[in-house]
Amino acid sequence: MTRIQTIIEEINHLNPDELEVILKEILMRLDRKKKIETILEEYMGIGEGVWEMDAQEYVDELREEDER
Numbered sequence: 001m002t003r004i005q006t007i008i009e010e011i012n013h014l015n016p017d018e019l020e021v022i023l024k025e026i027l028m029r030l031d032r033k034k035k036i037e038t039i040l041e042e043y044m045g046i047g048e049g050v051w052e053m054d055a056q057e058y059v060d061e062l063r064e065e066d067e068r
Helices: 003-011 016-043 055-067
Strands: none
Touching: none
């Protein structure tokens, strides 16, 4: 039995009040995840153009300087 099947089996034994609590928790988590994704999408690419080179190249150069 998969993890999801086990959860569904457990849900089948819950009373309506318990189901409502589970539903509220799931909806709250989904809403939180969507808010986080929206915030991250606002900032994606914001640093583009700050450096004249690829970000990985910049990090590699910094590491090389630290090794010297």
